[in-house]
Amino acid sequence: MLNLNNIEVIYSDVILVLKGVSLDVMEGKIVALLGANGAGKTTALKAISGLLKTELGKVTDGNIEFGGKIIDQKSPEEIVRLGIVQVMEGRPLFEQLTVEENIKVGAYSRSDTIEIKKDMENVYQYFPILTGMRHRVSGYLSGGERQMLVMGRGLMASPKLMLLDEPSLGLSPSMVKEIFKIIELINRENNTSILLVEQNAFAALSISEHAYVMENGRIVLDGLSSKLKENEDIKEFYLGLSQVGKRKSYKEVKHYKRRKRWLS
Amino acid sequence: MIGFLQQAITGLMIGSLYALVGVAVVLVYKSTHVVSLAHGQLVAFGALFFWLFFGGLGIPFWISLIPAFVLTALMGLLIERLALRPLIGQPLFAAFFMTFAIFIVLEGIFVLYLKGESRALPAFLPTGNIEIYGISMPINQLISFFVAILLFIALSLIFRYTKVGLGMRATAEDHRLAQSAGVNVRNIFSYIWILSAIVAAIAGIATANVMDIYYMLPYIGINGLIVAICGGLDSLPGALIVGLFLGVVENVGAGYLDPIVGGGVKDVAAYVVLLLVLLIRPYGLFGLVRIERI
Numbered sequence: 351m352l353n354l355n356n357i358e359v360i361y362s363d364v365i366l367v368l369k370g371v372s373l374d375v376m377e378g379k380i381v382a383l384l385g386a387n388g389a390g391k392t393t394a395l396k397a398i399s400g401l402l403k404t405e406l407g408k409v410t411d412g413n414i415e416f417g418g419k420i421i422d423q424k425s426p427e428e429i430v431r432l433g434i435v436q437v438m439e440g441r442p443l444f445e446q447l448t449v450e451e452n453i454k455v456g457a458y459s460r461s462d463t464i465e466i467k468k469d470m471e472n473v474y475q476y477f478p479i480l481t482g483m484r485h486r487v488s489g490y491l492s493g494g495e496r497q498m499l500v501m502g503r504g505l506m507a508s509p510k511l512m513l514l515d516e517p518s519l520g521l522s523p524s525m526v527k528e529i530f531k532i533i534e535l536i537n538r539e540n541n542t543s544i545l546l547v548e549q550n551a552f553a554a555l556s557i558s559e560h561a562y563v564m565e566n567g568r569i570v571l572d573g574l575s576s577k578l579k580e581n582e583d584i585k586e587f588y589l590g591l592s593q594v595g596k597r598k599s600y601k602e603v604k605h606y607k608r609r610k611r612w613l614s
Numbered sequence: 615m616i617g618f619l620q621q622a623i624t625g626l627m628i629g630s631l632y633a634l635v636g637v638a639v640v641l642v643y644k645s646t647h648v649v650s651l652a653h654g655q656l657v658a659f660g661a662l663f664f665w666l667f668f669g670g671l672g673i674p675f676w677i678s679l680i681p682a683f684v685l686t687a688l689m690g691l692l693i694e695r696l697a698l699r700p701l702i703g704q705p706l707f708a709a710f711f712m713t714f715a716i717f718i719v720l721e722g723i724f725v726l727y728l729k730g731e732s733r734a735l736p737a738f739l740p741t742g743n744i745e746i747y748g749i750s751m752p753i754n755q756l757i758s759f760f761v762a763i764l765l766f767i768a769l770s771l772i773f774r775y776t777k778v779g780l781g782m783r784a785t786a787e788d789h790r791l792a793q794s795a796g797v798n799v800r801n802i803f804s805y806i807w808i809l810s811a812i813v814a815a816i817a818g819i820a821t822a823n824v825m826d827i828y829y830m831l832p833y834i835g836i837n838g839l840i841v842a843i844c845g846g847l848d849s850l851p852g853a854l855i856v857g858l859f860l861g862v863v864e865n866v867g868a869g870y871l872d873p874i875v876g877g878g879v880k881d882v883a884a885y886v887v888l889l890l891v892l893l894i895r896p897y898g899l900f901g902l903v904r905i906e907r908i
Binding site for chain 1: 703738777780781783784786787788789790793794795796797798799826
């Protein structure tokens with residue numbers, strides 16, 4: 351459904367951030383995109399959603415295909431209309447608007463009033479906490495509530511593909527669990543594909559079917575999530591386990607850096 | 615006492631026009647974060663366009679309003695498209711000076727057209743006075759006062775309850791986020807300029823009802839800018855309240871002080887108010903409450 355074909359992204363005409371990234375998201379699947387800070391995950395998402403253009407970034411090579419259409423030159427609002435919604439990192443809200451207004455803005459690109467009403471009820475069903483806060487100014491919500499509201503707003507565009515950027519960032523473990531449960535639910539019930547960028551590699555690999563690992567603007571490894579979970583390098587560098595599968599202890603930490611080989 | 619009330623009420627009438635221009639400036643600032651000087655000229659040209667059709671060609675009042683609004687809206691749209699849109703992403707200071715340049719250029723055109731003369735609109739509102747408790751109020755000013763209030767209410771309702779209004783408020787807060795939610799921010803900018811140009815035109819026509827169209831008319835618009843700044847730049851009610859207040863201060867101040875200082879109080883009152891407000895509350899009197907999470 352979504353194919354990135356060897357894309358290259360340059361910021362301000364000089365900074366090469368993505369150096370030939372290819373990845374695919376099939377319909378109705380959850381795909382995880384892992385990688386350290388600065389690997390280019392967020393840039394990849396922004397390239398897909400078109401937000402890159404608002405920050406002097408450009409796709410200079412390769413193309414992005416969604417449902418058979420090339421979308422890399424389209425504006426963000428056109429891309430939303432086509433069915434791709436990015437839920438940005440840091441949970442940005444329209445802080446002066448109420449919770450309900452925030453949710454309504456999400457449906458701005460649509461005009462099917464009856465369906466919008468239904469979707470709104472749906473959002474309140476996914477996130478019952480928000481129901482009681484409908485008329486509260488959203489700027490005062492807590493981190494977890496914000497994450498729910500941001501995802502609810504994304505859902506209102508009735509997306510075929512959701513790009514989630516670090517939904518678990520800075521949340522308590524129980525809240526992370528809940529958010530991930532809802533992500534799975536959204537994927538299952540609406541058949542919405544999800545491209546998930548996460549630092550919490552274990553959780554991401556647990557709910558996704560396929561995963562990509564990025565480093566320095568390149569995809570270095572990809573495969574079935576269940577397989578990647580068993581990969582030695584992934585275990586060492588992303589899951590914090592030593593070869594035997596035990597928690598890593600300081601005793602075993604080698605004082606030289608283990609070389610990654612990225613063989614799948 | 616009656617004298618004071620009389621002056622205050624006359625001030626309210628004038629103030630409602632300041633408030634309208636202030637509202638137009640606030641509309642633009644709220645969603646584009648551009649402080650616009652150009653609205654002073656939109657006020658003047660709105661009145662001039664109306665005069666061309668109503669006074670010049672003798673077309674009936676209601677029909678003359680249409681081309682006057684359309685032309686002013688077009689002017690607003692062109693300013694946005696040709697002058698401000700290319701500056702998106704540039705410092706806001708550049709945009710502010712662009713509106714300053716537009717003000718000066720349009721001022722030149724305005725003066726060139728009028729050649730220093732003035733144009734008087736034929737009376738289009740009922741004349742005469744109503745007297746309530748010994749305070750006399752000119753009917754035409756009373757009407758324009760209520761038009762201003764109604765317009766303000768209508769704008770507030772649009773902002774609060776319509777989809778476009780929601781888009782405008784969302785855009786006001788964060789352009790990028792609004793885009794990611796599917797709001798076409800460029801369109802919103804255009805709508806805003808059209809809307810605010812029409813508001814400015816209404817203010818201009820209402821002003822031309824009580825004074826001639828001459829080279830000082832654009833400066834009524836500058837008073838509108840003062841109103842917007844004092845009100846906090848992003849608050850519609852702020853613009854309304856400060857606008858009315860400014861009208862009262864001007865009029866009452868002139869009534870009491872002019873005999874002492876020998877005239878001219880009206881012209882400086884607005885600036886004195888601006889000075890005091892900026893000294894006491896640099897971010898304006900109303901404005902949005904900045905949300906701090908604890």
